[in-house]
Amino acid sequence: MPAPALHREPIDKSLLAQLHQLLGDRLSTATAVCDHHGKDESYHAPHSPDAVAFAHSTEEVSAIVKLCSDHKTPVIAFGTGTSLEGQVAALAGGVCIDLSQMNQILRVNVEDLDAVVQAGVTRKQLNEYLRDTGLFFPIDPGADASLGGMAATRASGTNAVRYGTMRENVLALTVVLADGRVIRTARRARKSAAGYDLTRLFVGSEGTLGIITEVTVRLYGIPDAISAAVCDFPTIEDAVNSVILTIQNGVPVARIELLDAAQMAAINNYSKLNHKVAPTLFFEFHGSPAGVAEQAETVKAIASEHGGNEFRWATTSEERSKLWQARHDAYYAALAQRPGSKGWATDVCVPISRLAECISETKRDLASSPVPSALVGHVGDGNFHLVFMIDPQQPEEIAEAGRLNDRMVARALAMEGTSTGEHGVGYGKMDFLVSEHGEALSVMRSIKSALDPDNIMNPGKIVRM
């Protein structure tokens, strides 16, 4: 996607000197380093920052932001660079703060089922660390993203249908504001009615209101029993209707993922599997042994009513890992179907009663298009994704993908849905917020102006100032 036109000032040499004094060789202006930090995993055009600062502490982030604030220089936070809507692109240049070296797990409160981590800790690192405690952190967007980045983009993923998104699973944040002040958004209590919900305000704000440096997350006991199953269906509507009925019946399924036939063909090839090439649901059930058996029976009965085939079970930890790794590799698998292609990933989310209709109409739209695509979805939430496999040499394919994306978002909005269930806004989806939020967008703009009057925090993202 072409870049939005933002004015770009050359960076002030005296700022670079001050940052260098603060950070020594943890400040880099090397082209390769800057280029790496200006792009994410999306199709959106990268924009390199002028410098990258590798921070080690909240105090350092505060000092860096204070210096940038004095020079009115943009500041962009960077975790693992796995965003999908251009969130890390330095549209107006400036200083990228790389938080990946802030990777300390500060505290695990086993009794309270929570952990306090620095923003650069990744979800896999946390779960590895928790291994002996019997606890785990469930939010799983696929990529091994940093928890700071996941909080900043309000990530969710395959487990959200049971455990919620980052919105529900962040208890508190430490945030560096646009003038360098440091706040803590909440206490460690599970609930509070003590003032405005700053935690939820910063969750999903994509670095435009402040930089998240520490995250307190909820943890859960590893369930006594976990089992996963795969089930294919005659049509995508049958699969989706099974999901809808499962949710409406209140079955506390932990994961319920849809892959269309194209996506199944792709993962078969990529992950050397031999699933049937048909619309397929991947399930995972968590609970006591009896509870898991009961959930599975209910869901099997629903699937069978909708023409679903036999459940193929993955009960050992290895089988489950293989199954979910294949699901997580769906994006790369889709791209491998068209060698040399680049992916354009997009997502929408609708009320579940509209999900079958929204997916069917979208699939019809795609069927008549020359650009190949694959569909996967966290369908228990009403959320699904498309990836377009684009030939980068063919600008008309980009235009066509853009047109299909516009139509899909418009369709989701017309069904009381949202332009993005989990990828966020970045600069890729900014224009859709006008029709999605109407006047509410002006409230977002007022908040942005109040907290970042000079528009230095990740400018050009979420709200156009």
Added chain:
Amino acid sequence: MPAPALHREPIDKSLLAQLHQLLGDRLSTATAVCDHHGKDESYHAPHSPDAVAFAHSTEEVSAIVKLCSDHKTPVIAFGTGTSLEGQVAALAGGVCIDLSQMNQILRVNVEDLDAVVQAGVTRKQLNEYLRDTGLFFPIDPGADASLGGMAATRASGTNAVRYGTMRENVLALTVVLADGRVIRTARRARKSAAGYDLTRLFVGSEGTLGIITEVTVRLYGIPDAISAAVCDFPTIEDAVNSVILTIQNGVPVARIELLDAAQMAAINNYSKLNHKVAPTLFFEFHGSPAGVAEQAETVKAIASEHGGNEFRWATTSEERSKLWQARHDAYYAALAQRPGSKGWATDVCVPISRLAECISETKRDLASSPVPSALVGHVGDGNFHLVFMIDPQQPEEIAEAGRLNDRMVARALAMEGTSTGEHGVGYGKMDFLVSEHGEALSVMRSIKSALDPDNIMNPGKIVRM
């Protein structure tokens, strides 16, 4: 509690004339009506508004706020008047907007498990309306509060340990801003990453940022099996430790309520029951028949390890209603123990690992005080309440309750807890936010200034401007 000193301008006669023209006899300046609308169920000093406007629609609320904004006159929203920290007090006079006649249930989306209601709909009204759908709305703060008020104060209550608070159960809001503009904070999709989380910003803002006129709430299927039980313990520590272990074991208990011996004596007298006068837990289990049996077995084993007596079961709907009605009447029951007394209710919430310690220290503090009190708690959340039964003729009792309250809040804050788990801030707890939030309070103030530059929305609550 004495009133904070806020400057009070006499209301502009021309504003009253304009409001009268808009609303006819739905504008009242009668003393009795104004007095009724300036007080809630708390001990805090009432402050009557100058006029009360009974609104029938979002458009009317918008028109009223616009007129008040032109005159820079305060606007206070009123639902059922059941707040507990002085939230409805018109500290600087102005116009109270009574939303109780906005009591239409606009839409129930059975398939999506949600409902859209006007702000004046009460929780009991909604559940009555849902009776034939197989769905229910779980949040239950005791009082039959309006859903607008419950959203505005981020209410929770007995079911929160399983179903979350209003924070988790509001999907979207319609809000009238300080200048009369109307926004919708979100779509009906279950999750979204499309911009700042305005829904969560307005939930808990107590009418200081805007007036909530419509609420979209999540609904749940009525569980196949529900059963409730009562169990008494030798000491309050034993009861609390049973709760902690239950939560840490991830048992999805729907309700887990603590009542101390004083509170049990009170409900025995008030509700003509004959429970043992000892620290007691009230449980409720929701799920499939097998799931409920499994949960109950786990919890019984935990309770028995901590000296808990036999579970006394309430399985029929009538028995359960009686049990929970007694719990909900706890406040009135406590006051009835000391005829002529007035209640001062307060609550705090701490990480569950500190709950036993926090309650024990608080009980020790209370034991040496001449003011009688009773303790109840939504202990699964780490949240508990005190009610002081105060002789209003004895000012030293008010001072003493204030001192005990200050000490309890300080204790909770020292344990990484919050000054209020669910009652909210109003003007009763405003001063505690300084130590609770530190610099973050200035962010709340910036947001307040940005959205309500003339400070007309419920002035003198949450943040001091």
